Amino acid sequence: LNNHKILNPDFFTKNVKLRTSNHVLMERDKSQSNNRKYSNDEITVYWKPDACVHASYCYRELIEVFDPGRRPWVDMKGAPTSLIIETVNLCPTEALTWKWNDEEKNKTIGVEHTNHVKFRRPELLEQEHPVHLEHPVSVKIMTDGPIVIKGNFTLISSGNSKDITESLVSICRCGGSDHKPFCDGRHRKTGFTG
Numbered sequence: 249l250n251n252h253k254i255l256n257p258d259f260f261t262k263n264v265k266l267r268t269s270n271h272v273l274m275e276r277d278k279s280q281s282n283n284r285k286y287s288n289d290e291i292t293v294y295w296k297p298d299a300c301v302h303a304s305y306c307y308r309e310l311i312e313v314f315d316p317g318r319r320p321w322v323d324m325k326g327a328p329t330s331l332i333i334e335t336v337n338l339c340p341t342e343a344l345t346w347k348w349n350d351e352e353k354n355k356t357i358g359v360e361h362t363n364h365v366k367f368r369r370p371e372l373l374e375q376e377h378p379v380h381l382e383h384p385v386s387v388k389i390m391t392d393g394p395i396v397i398k399g400n401f402t403l404i405s406s407g408n409s410k411d412i413t414e415s416l417v418s419i420c421r422c423g424g425s426d427h428k429p430f431c432d433g434r435h436r437k438t439g440f441t442g
Contacts, residue, residue, distance in 0.1 A: 288324035293336055293346045294365065294372065295322065300343035301394050301418045302433040310335040337363045340388065340396045341418055345369050368416075392441050394418040394431035 284295045306314035312326035313335065324332065336344045337360075347365040348354050354373055357364045365372040385399035398416045418431035422440035425432045 284320075284322070286320070286322040286324050287349065288329060288332075289349070290329045291324075291333065291346050291348055293322060293324065293332065293344060294369065296343050296345075299341050300433055301341055301390065301396070301431045302436045303340050303390055303393055305338040305340070306335055306344060309338060333361065337361055339363055340390065340398075341416060342368045345372075347372060389421075393435055394421055 282297055284297075286293045286295070307316055310327055310331060313323055313332055315321055315323070315326075333346060336346045339345075342363075345363050345365045345368045346361075348357070351373070354364070354366060357366050359367065361367075385397065388396045388398075390396060396416065396418050419429050420427075420431045420434070421442060422435040422438055424434035424438045424440070426434070
C-alpha cells in the first residue's frame, strides 16, 4: 500500500484542504439534484450517487432489486423488504440508506442497521431530538477500491483539524479521482486492482 501516492503523508499536507465527508456530502446535496428515493409499502431506500464508491455489494447480493443495467436501477418489488434492508446495510458509504415508512418504527431501530437514516442521514427523519451516537473508528480497505474510514475521528490536514462525528470518508487509492483525496468511483473505470 505504501506505493500508492494517496497514502503518502506529503500528498495530504501539500494538497488537502480539510474536508469531511459530512461537509462534502452536504455540499453535494445542495448542488446536486440527482439523489433518488425508492419506496415499497414498508420502507424507502435513498440513493446518493455522488457518495457511491462502487463497492458493488448492492447488485452482487440482490440483483433482483439493484440492477445497474436497468432504468430505474432500483426495483423495490424485486425482493422481500427484509432482504432489501440486509443488502442496503452492506453499503460501506452513505450512497444507500433506508428508513421505515412508518415513523414509529424508525424510533426503535437498533444500531445493527448501520445504514438506517437514523445513523447515516438523520436529517431525513421526522424527529424532535436528533440522535448522537459515539462510533468507534474503523478503517477498511475495499478490494480494488478505496479506503473507507468510519466513526468519530479527527482528520488533520495542512495544519488544520476538525472533529468529525458519525462520519465516513472514502479515500482514493487508485490516484484517478477528480476529488482527491476522496474517492469518486474512478477506480472502476481505470481497472484499478489492489
